[in-house]
Every structure is written in C-alpha cells, then in structure tokens.
Amino acid sequence: MSDTDLPKKAAALDAADPLAKRRELFALDDGVVYLDGNSLGALPRHVPGRMADVITREWGELRIRSWGESGWWTAPERIGERVAPLVGAAPGQVVVGDSTSVNVFKALVGAVRLADDDSRDEIVVDATTFPTDGYIAESAARMTGRRLVPVAPADVPAAVGPRTAAALVNHVDYRTGRLHDLPGITAAVHAAGALAVWDLCHSAGALPVGLDEHGVDLAIGCTYKYLNGGPGSPAYLYVAERHQPRFDSPLPGWTSHADPFAMTPGYTPADGAVRGRVGTPDILSMLSLEAALDVWDGVSVEDVRAKSLALTDFFLECVRAYVPDGRLTCLTPEAHGERGSQVALACADAPAIMEELISRGVVGDLRRPDVLRFGFTPLYVGFADTERAARTLAEVCSGRQS
C-alpha cells in the first residue's frame, strides 16, 4: 500500500470501529494523540462531576455518615465486583485497595502460606518484571524464608519444581509489550505443585485475562492504566475462591476483620475477598475509579482486544511505510498471541525522539535508555490518531518539520 493510502485506510477503519463512539466519554479534545494510557489512563468526562459530589456532599455535608449512607465502607469489595468481569473473575474474588506493590506483597506471602510446605523454599519471579514486583518479591522471600529465583517468563515452566512455592509473572511485559502465556505457564506452575500469581497491570482492560477459566491462584493489578481510575488509583487483589478460607494476609488490617467495629484485640479474618483489605480505604481515589469504570458498561473485552490488535497492527504497518528500515527496532512481537496493547520501538536517540514527539502532540513515553513506548487504549485511541502518530514519528526520526 502506498503511503498516501494510509490516511484513507485509517478513516475507513475508524468508520467501521464499533468502539469509536466511546472516545466521546473521555476528555480528549485538545488535538493530542494520547498513547500513554498504558501509564495513566485519560479522564472520563463524567468523573469530575461525580467527584465534586463525593467531596462537597458526601464528605462536606454528610461527613461521617457517608461511611454507611454513601457506601464508603463497602467500596473496596463493591468496586472489586466491577473489576472482576474485566479480568474473567466470578463475583466474590476481587477487592480494591492499596498500591500494586502492597498487593504484590499480600499475594506472594499469601501464596507461600497457601503452599504451606517448608520444602518449597523458592519463589520464582519474572526476571523481566516491572521492578517493583521484583523488589517486593525479594522482601516476601526474605520474610518467609524463601529464596528468590528470577527467570524469564518463557523459562518459568522449566524452572518450577518441587522446591517452588509460588511463581509471580507479568501477563504483559511493561517494556516490550510482550504478552505471556498465562494459561500455559499457570498449568506448568500447577503441574509442579506451586501457586501461580499474575500481575495484570498491562493487560486488564486491554485484553481478556480469564483468571477463573485458567485456574489462576492469585492476581494483582493496577487501575490507573487501561482502567482509567486516575493517578495512583488503588490496585486490586484477586484470591481464587478455593483459596480464600486459607488465605492468610501478611497485612491483616482492621478492615479485613470479620467484625471490624467490635474492635476486639484478637484478629479474626473476614470470609471472602474482604480478607484482602487492610486499612481505611482511600475513598477519593477509590470513588474516582468507581466512576471511571462506567465507561466499560456494555463493552465486551473481546471487542476491545480485536480493536487493540487492529490498532497495533495498523501502527506497525504505518511505521514500516513511513520510517526508513533500520531506523527503529521493534521489541513488540508480531504474533497476535504474543502481543499486548502497546508497541515498543528502540533506537539509540530515543530520549530526544520522544521529547520531540511530545512537543508535536504525540504523547508516548520513554523507558530508559532506548525504548519508545506507545500504548493503544481501544476505548479512546482511533486509527487516524494512530496514522498521525506514525507519520509524526517518521518526521521526527528523519529530522523533518511537520
């Protein structure tokens, strides 16, 4: 296809896109192509109004009564139920609260305790993980007397064995956008008698996860990327129903107590997902997330996945058409089964390229030292955006003015 046909193709793809109208739900009318929704999701337009009501009426007027009357107290489990269908979890298994890092700690220590076997003295961890998972896994290993074994996700099946208590793997690599084989790795971990813990930060909201279907044991993920919850909105914890009665949190805060307002000195854990709660929930961040999840009403994750792949396919097509061969190295796999919802392109001058791209209204981000990251959020990125991004990238790479 010649270069000049690509804008036409983009227009046709946008016209046929069943999700195209979702973009209107977001504050994105500033002419920017926003390809950083895999770092911070865009603002859904209705969130400011909802938050004004939370702050002015629920906090300002009802004050303490809002813990009951405005449903603040039950927000972590209620919002968990909104996240659950997006990750393929039946009700009662997801709770929202705390940062991703804190939830990695709960999940990994919880997994080691569920394994309940001192001869299983190893925790296998994704060596390519976003670093916080590795740092927290190291702490979880130290505090449970286990040894940390970092291996690439593809090597997890070979690395797990009778000494493995649990394996922590990322569903999608934050740097390259590679999608890992959740069903296959989970099955291999189970075959070794260990527990599989998945980090869904870069997959939930972009592609089907299937936690229940694939028998995942525990999972965690953030909500400020593809779920658009707002900066630092709380993360979530999935504990499969079969594990909940023995889930033994290392952070047994008062809001996970069976009868928190009895305020007894002895800890009795609540049943169900609530057991994953810790302290008083951060209501403002949490209710922003709750409101933001409205944009998913009536959306099928399968449609999202189809559009995500179409977007990244089209971006790669445009990049190949516009950018001279050899200028950029694509780190993201071509195969759909191995691709998340971002495209990562490497080049030595990536920092300068990204700076210039942003100044021209195409917002991706940089992962040091040399990776340009472009996230494609199917609810609000279109094909014309995608063509413009690739065209601008080509201009910047060649030093041309737009």
Added chain:
Amino acid sequence: MSDTDLPKKAAALDAADPLAKRRELFALDDGVVYLDGNSLGALPRHVPGRMADVITREWGELRIRSWGESGWWTAPERIGERVAPLVGAAPGQVVVGDSTSVNVFKALVGAVRLADDDSRDEIVVDATTFPTDGYIAESAARMTGRRLVPVAPADVPAAVGPRTAAALVNHVDYRTGRLHDLPGITAAVHAAGALAVWDLCHSAGALPVGLDEHGVDLAIGCTYKYLNGGPGSPAYLYVAERHQPRFDSPLPGWTSHADPFAMTPGYTPADGAVRGRVGTPDILSMLSLEAALDVWDGVSVEDVRAKSLALTDFFLECVRAYVPDGRLTCLTPEAHGERGSQVALACADAPAIMEELISRGVVGDLRRPDVLRFGFTPLYVGFADTERAARTLAEVCSGRQS
C-alpha cells in the same frame, strides 16, 4: 455556676477565642454540632475547588505530564514536610502514603531491623490500642520471628528490657481519650535499649507531639482526623534522621528506589524520608490532604492545645451541670496532662443515646458496647457548640424533647 450561666460563658469564651475565625474555613454551616472530627475531619471549603483543578486540568488536560509538571511525583515527601511541624519533626523525616495499617507494618518491622539483635526477641505493644495496630504488630512479630507482648501503656516502662526490640504505643487512646506519657515512655524504652514507635492518629493536629524533642525513633499517624485530609487520606511515616541510613523497609516498592526510573532489577534504597515510600502514590487522596493542610497556615499547635483543653474542660463542666450524677461515667482523665482532645462517656444505653443525639444534630460516635465519643477539633468547634452538645445530651439522657 447555675445552668443558665453556661450559654453566657460559652459566648464569652467564643468571643475571646483566637482560633474562632478558623471555623469559617470549613463547610460547617448546616446547624450541626460536629464532634466526630476525631474520626473524619470536616471539609475545608477550598478543597473542592483545588480538587476540581487536580482532576480536570492536572489529570484531564496535562495527563501524564502532571507527574512532573504538577508535582505529583514528589507529593509524598512534599506533603510530609507540611505534616512535620505539626508533629514536632524537623524537615526530611516525614513521608505521606499508604494507610496507617501499612505504615505500622513498615515502622515495626523497620524498628526490629534497626534493633538488629536476635536476643531482642520481643515487641511490646499497647494492649489498649486501636485494634489494627495490634493485628499488624502480631504480623510484624510473626514475620520477624519475635514474640508480641501486649501491655497497657502505663506498664510499658516496666515491661521493656533486654529482650525488647521495639515498643509500639498510642499517644492518645482512641476509646477513652487518655493521653499517654510520650516523653517518659520513650525514655524508658530507650533505657532498655529498644526503639520507641508511636501512633499519633489521635494526637497530631490536636496537641504538641514533639517527636524530635523527645527522641522518638519512628512514628505513624493518619491524616483524616484532626488533619482533615478527607476520607481515607494517606497516612504518614516518621523515621528519625539518625535511623534513616539503616531503615530497611519490608515494603521496598519502586518509588523508594534511589533511581526509580532506571528501573533496574536490583533494589537500591533512596536516602532520607523517601525510603519510606512504596508504590505509586494515590494522588487524588494525597492532594486533597495537601490542600486541607492550608488551614494550619499561621496556627500554633500550642494555641490549638490550649483551646482543646478549654473545650473539653467546658464540655465536662456543662455535662456535670446538665446531666444527673451517675447517669454517665467519664472515661477521659480530668488531669490536663492525661487528656487528649476528646471526651468519652460510658453508659449502658450508649447506642440509643448516640442515635438520638445524631438525630438532634449533635454528631459524636459510638464505640461498642457502651462508649459515647465526642471529639473536639479546635479549628472548628466552638464553645457554644460545646454547650449545645452537653445540653442536648442531657435532654436525650433524661428522655426530654428539646
């Protein structure tokens, strides 16, 4: 003084109150007497406007750029510096983030590691604590191989010894409002060679704490009570400067790394208070707190303490004048040196009394089974409010209509 003189006395006290005008900074014009600021502080009037800007402009328009341009990334330590003077800490020792429960875990595990002596195999914990501290202390003890020793705060000096690694004590008892002897207990813990960890949830913002002056080792506290940060606003962690180089967090998340954006697999902790950070900060909850702290500009904690004691003195005077002897038992100490900023009154029918009080516009809270709690927040509770609260309480106790 006769009953009829008390409203006059209240008016005179309000007229002479140097903090009286601070009330105008809060959304409190609904005729309610709000005595539950020791559970959820009232809304400062300027917070909704600030949050509208954070959500609509910083998140909605600047999006990812706000991590730098809007100062999101440095919010935990920047807001820590705003909390520091309220707890008597010099700069560089307080960081904001996570829940109180999570910070109890960081502080206690950190304290045991700072003690760094396996023969110190006990953690002493306030047996009268708000329960989450006890639950988390039990987990910290279990995960560091220590034994938990619960004792009443007054018995801590006798309980600490060569086997004590750390002691965790509440500055003010959440139930009775009793103020514990922070300088004396800290000195006793130090004399035993252990570390003193203080929970300031019910003292910060109501009375001077003096963390540096009294040589406290670590401290934690919430920000949604007397600091008015909003529901579930993030807690803070104080690590005394002398301990920071060896502070070894059990939750070494990526935002506490010396170079977080290098995203290296190995963890190298940042220097200073930043080492107490964990994951991506919950920006909406955090910036609500930052804005709320403006109400402290130009306020001296000594003035706050003087008014707090005057309010609780006056409330007790009114209760004694209005409520028949024996109807209520006061759990809060008479002595100023032993009183926080609340009054706790016990009676068998406390649940029904509090329900009726609230329906009459006097909002305190109940601590099961039999405690009526009235919190006095000096920035917005006045003496006329206090007289009305006592009078209404007397009416409810006697079954009279108002």
